[in-house]
Amino acid sequence: xxGSGGFSGSGxxxxxxxxxxxxxxxxxxxxxxxxxxxARVLAGQPFGAARLAQAGIGxxxxxxxxxxxxxxxxxxxxxxxxxxxFGLLAVPRESLVRVHASSGTHGKPTVVGYxxxxxxxxxxxxxxxxxxxxxxxxxxxxxxxxxxxFTGGLGFHQGGERIGATVVPVSGxxxxxxxxxxxxxxxxxxxxxxxxxxxxxxxxxxxxxxxGLRLRLGLFGGEPWTEGMREEIERSLGLAAVxxxxxxEMCGPGVAAECPARTGxxxxxxxxxxxxxxxxSGRPVPPGGEGEVVLxxxxxxxxxxxxxxxxxxxxxxxxPCPCGRTTIRLTGLRGRRDDMLIVRGVNVYPSQVEHALLGxxxxxxxxxxxxxxxxxxxELTLECEPAGPAxxxxxxxxxxxxxxxxxxxxxxxxxxxxxxxxxxxxGKAVRVVDRRPAG
Numbered sequence: 528x529x530g531s532g533g534f535s536g537s538g539x540x541x542x543x544x545x546x547x548x549x550x551x552x553x554x555x556x557x558x559x560x561x562x563x564x565x566a567r568v569l570a571g572q573p574f575g576a577a578r579l580a581q582a583g584i585g586x587x588x589x590x591x592x593x594x595x596x597x598x599x600x601x602x603x604x605x606x607x608x609x610x611x612x613f614g615l616l617a618v619p620r621e622s623l624v625r626v627h628a629s630s631g632t633h634g635k636p637t638v639v640g641y642x643x644x645x646x647x648x649x650x651x652x653x654x655x656x657x658x659x660x661x662x663x664x665x666x667x668x669x670x671x672x673x674x675x676x677f678t679g680g681l682g683f684h685q686g687g688e689r690i691g692a693t694v695v696p697v698s699g700x701x702x703x704x705x706x707x708x709x710x711x712x713x714x715x716x717x718x719x720x721x722x723x724x725x726x727x728x729x730x731x732x733x734x735x736x737x738x739g740l741r742l743r744l745g746l747f748g749g750e751p752w753t754e755g756m757r758e759e760i761e762r763s764l765g766l767a768a769v770x771x772x773x774x775x776e777m778c779g780p781g782v783a784a785e786c787p788a789r790t791g792x793x794x795x796x797x798x799x800x801x802x803x804x805x806x807x808s809g810r811p812v813p814p815g816g817e818g819e820v821v822l823x824x825x826x827x828x829x830x831x832x833x834x835x836x837x838x839x840x841x842x843x844x845x846x847p848c849p850c851g852r853t854t855i856r857l858t859g860l861r862g863r864r865d866d867m868l869i870v871r872g873v874n875v876y877p878s879q880v881e882h883a884l885l886g887x888x889x890x891x892x893x894x895x896x897x898x899x900x901x902x903x904x905x906e907l908t909l910e911c912e913p914a915g916p917a918x919x920x921x922x923x924x925x926x927x928x929x930x931x932x933x934x935x936x937x938x939x940x941x942x943x944x945x946x947x948x949x950x951x952x953x954g955k956a957v958r959v960v961d962r963r964p965a966g
Contacts (some may be wrong), residue, residue, distance in 0.1 A: 532848075533670030537659070538954075539613045543651075543655045543791070545795075546655070546852045546853070546854060547798045547852055547853055548797075548853060549853065550853055552738060553796055553797065553853060553854070554745055556797050556898070557593060557796055557797060557800055557825055557943055558590070558592065558593055558798070558878075560595070560606060560798075560825035560826055561590055561800060561823065561825055562588075562590050562754040563587070563825075564641055564824060564825055564826075564827070564831045564833070565579065565584060565586075565587045565589075565590055566586075566587045566822070567617045567831050567877075568617060568833065569585075569586070569587075569829065570617070571616075571617035571618060572615060572616070572617040572757055572831065573642075574610060574614065574615060574834060575602075575615070575617075575831070576941070578600045578833075579599065579894075580601075581600065582598045582599055582600060582665065582687065584598065584599070584632075593800065596802065596823060596833075596834060597703065597811070598798060599823075599833045599834045600833075600834065600838050601809065601821070601834045601835075602832050602833055602834055602835045602836070603755075603806060603828075603835070603836045604836075604838075607637040607672070607776065608635050608637065611635060611637070611638060612638040613626055613638065613640065615830050615832075616640055616829055616830055616947040617829065617830065617831055618640075618642060618828060618829050618830070622829070623640040623641060623642065623719045623751050623829055624641060624642060624643050624646060625640070625641050626638060626641070626671055626676075627638070627676055627677075627678045627681075627775050627779065628676040628775060629774070629775045629776070630677065630954075632956060636676070637775065638777055639775050639776055639829075639830055640829040641829055641855070642828040642829045644815060644828050644831050645778070645826075645827055645828050646685070647938050648778070648798065648826050648827075649685065649778045649779065649781060650681065650686060651689070652686075652778065652781035652782075652795055652798060653682050653683060653685055653686025653687075653689070653780065653781045654685075654686045654687075654690050655693075656673035656686070656717075656771060656780070656781050656783075656784035656793075656795070657674065657683070657686045657687060657746065657780075657784075658680040658690060659784055659785075659786050659793065659850075659852075660744060660769040660771075660784060660785065660786070660787075661743070661744050661767070661769070661787065662687065662690055662692055662694060662716055662744065663690070663692070663850045664690055665691065665692065665693065666692045666693065666716055667692070667693045667695065667712055667713055667715050667716070667741075668687045668692050668693065668694045668695065668712045668714065668715075668718060669681070669682050669695050669697055669705075669708065669709055669712070669714035669716065669717050669718065670684055670687070670694055670695060670697060670698070670714040670718045670719075671697050671705055671717065671718060671719035671723060671727065672698070672699065672700065672718055672719055672720070672749070672954075673698055673699040673953065675694060675953050676696045677747050677954065678773070678775050678778070678779025678780060678796075678946070679718075679748065679779065679780055680698060680722070681779075682694070682773070682778075682779040682780045682781060682883065683746065683780065684696055686781070686823070687954050688714075689720075690851055692716070694954050695708065695712055695714065699719075699723065699953035699954055700953050702726055702727060702730045702951075702953070703730050703734065705727050705730065706727060706730045706731045706734050707730070707734075709727070709740060709742065709749065710739045710740055713741045714740075714741065714742060714963065715741050715742060715743045715744065716742070716743065716744045716745070716746060716915045717742055717744070717745045717746070718745075718746045718747075719735060719745075719747060719766065720747060720748070720749040720750050720952070720954055720955055720956065721749075721750060721752040721756055721757075721760060721768075722750060722752075722951075722952050722955070722956035723951075723952060723953055723954065723956075724745060724747060724760050724764065724768075725756075725759065725763065725892050725893065726951040726952070726953070727764075728760070728763035728959075729763075730843065731763075731764075731949055731953075732763070737810065737929075739758060740764070740765060742764055742765060742766040743766055744766055744769060745761075745764060745766045745767070745768045745769065746769050746781050746793060747758060747760070747768055747770060747771065747773055748770065748771035748772060748773065749780075749954065749955050750955045750956055751860055751861060751862040751863075751876075751877070751878050752770070752867075752878075752881075753878055753881045753882045753885065754882075755881065755882055755884075755885030755886055755892075756881060756885065756892060757770075758885075758894040759885060761951045767787075769784065769785050770785045770860075771783075771784045771785075771792075772784065772792050772857060773799050774822075774837060774839075774861065776830075776832060776835055776837075777799060777822055777824060777827075777835070778798075778824075778850070779831070781795065782794065782795060782798075782799055782822065783856075783857045786848065786852060787850065788848055788849040788852040790844065790848050790849065790856060790858075791844045791848075791856025791858040792856060792857040792858070792860075793848070793852050793854045793855075794854055794855050794856065794857055795854065795855055796854050796855060797826075798824070798825050798826050799822050799823065799824060799825060799845065800822070800823040800825060801820065801821070801822055801823075801843065801857070802816075802820075802821040802822075802823075803816065803818040803819065803820055803821070803841065803842065803843050804818050804819050804836075805818050805819075806818060806819045806840075807863060814845070815842055815843070815844065816842065817840060817841070817842050817859060818840070818841075818842075819836060819837065819838065819839065819840060819864060820835055820837045820839045820840070820841050820857070821834050821837065822834075822835050822837055822945050823835065832909055833918065837863075838863040838864045838865055838922075839860060839862070839863055839864075840859075840860070840862060840863070840864060840868065840876075841857050841858060841859050841860040841861070842857070842858045842859040843855055843856070843858070843887050843959055844856040844858045845855060861876050861878040861879070861942055862876045862877060862878045866958075866959065868896070868898060868907070868959065870898065870937055871904055871906045871937065873935070873936050874914075875907075875935050875936075875937060877896060877959055878936055879934065879957040880896060880909060880931065880935065881894065881958075882892070882934070883930050883931050883933075883934040883935065884909070884911060884927070884930075884931070886930070887926065887927055887930040889913060889914055889923050889926075889927075890912065890913055890914055891911070891912040891913065891914045891918045891922075891946070892926065892938070893911065893948050893949040893951070894909060894910060894958070895909075895910045895911075895913055895950065895951060895957070895958060895959075895960060896908070896909055896910075896958060896959045896960070897909075897910060897960050897962065898959065898960070898961045898962060899962045899963060900962075900963040900964060905963065906948055907937060907938075907940070908939070908940045908942055909927075909931065909939050909940070909941050909942065909947055910942045910943075910944055910948070911927070911941065911942075911943065911944065912943065912944050912945070912947075912948055912949055913943055913946075920943050923943065924941045924943055927941045928940065930942050
């Protein structure tokens with residue numbers, strides 16, 4: 528890997544040296560970079576500097592260990608929106624070479640700026656993660672992520688080019704053409720959201736063009752997905768599906784990714800400090816406990832963020848990974864707190880419904896949850912499609928409703944739609960339509 532100190536392991540793996548640092552060396556590097564981040568905030572980000580002062584942090588030397596992160600105040604979406612668009616920059620706006628933004632699914636998008644050094648770090652991170660997943664020089668990468676403000680398209684593009692792969696910047700849309708190009712250009716790697724990968728697989732099946740595919744790897748992120756969804760993607764496209772994690776406020780994809788051992792997503796700890804907290808109290812969860820993921824940038828110049836509450840729910844796994852990497856791993860991701868529905872007093876995530884649905888069998892991996900309040904109580908309807916002609920639609924519907932009730936504790940009405948009845952997405956899938964009155 529260019530400029531990253533890559534080397535080959537005994538099994539032919541290509542690693543970045545930072546991925547195998549002893550834990551004490553990795554912590555020392557992270558602490559040094561945290562102090563540098565604090566210095567950038569104090570010098571160039573008035574909002575962050577004021578909050579650090581309230582916590583008794585007046586200089587980088589006040590940070591004596593990574594444990595001091597617990598003294599820092601949290602940052603969240605509210606702060607980014609309050610300072611929209613450029614109020615949290617730590618550099619002059621003229622120093623930016625690019626701007627990306629979040630999707631704005633839950634409100635106004637958050638705008639993130641990048642300096643040239645930020646783009647270089649991001650490119651290296653993507654090359655590292657993609658190499659870890661199995662991408663090698665010369666491979667053909669079919670990039671079906673959207674290009675634009677969404678970070679997925681350009682992030683994977685930059686990483687693939689840095690590795691020395693051949694990147695086909697197809698972007699989203701024109702799904703039938705995606706199927707044709709996958710076959711004709713001999714793509715070995717597919718990059719997209721998981722839901723769009725399934726839409727491409729359906730187009731391949733309908734066109735009959737799937738027989739000549741050379742796909743080996745799929746690199747997927749941008750939305751939560753279950754093991755059932757992974758199995759369906761692997762079965763329908765004949766590839767190994769790899770999970771990538773990131774968010775635009777950090778850099779985009781490249782915060783964490785899976786290795787072939789699939790023991791969790793390796794967090795790039797030389798660029799991001801990670802914590803897991805109890806969402807309501809903000810206190811750390813016990814080791815291995817589930818909670819909200821909190822990230823701190825360690826190398827970001829344009830918009831350093833301290834203890835950013837991602838809203839994502841997950842766990843941390845330490846200990847050795849069979850692949851030999853020493854970085855901590857992120858596991859059990861099951862969606863954002865914002866995606867959690869409270870229906871008749873029961874908390875449920877779309878990923879829970881997906882897990883139950885795909886485990887039940889007899890249904891296609893396309894679904895949508897409709898939440899309504901026709902009377903005093905909320906009603907939840909699951910729109911889905913049978914996998915092929917259903918011998919007895921009524922029996923299938925009743926079986927699905929029983930499985931969903933057993934696994935979620937909720938009575939969920941199942942609506943079986945004809946094939947193609949559930950709307951397909953070219954990017955992040957819309958899994959929940961909330962029709963309840965505001966307030």
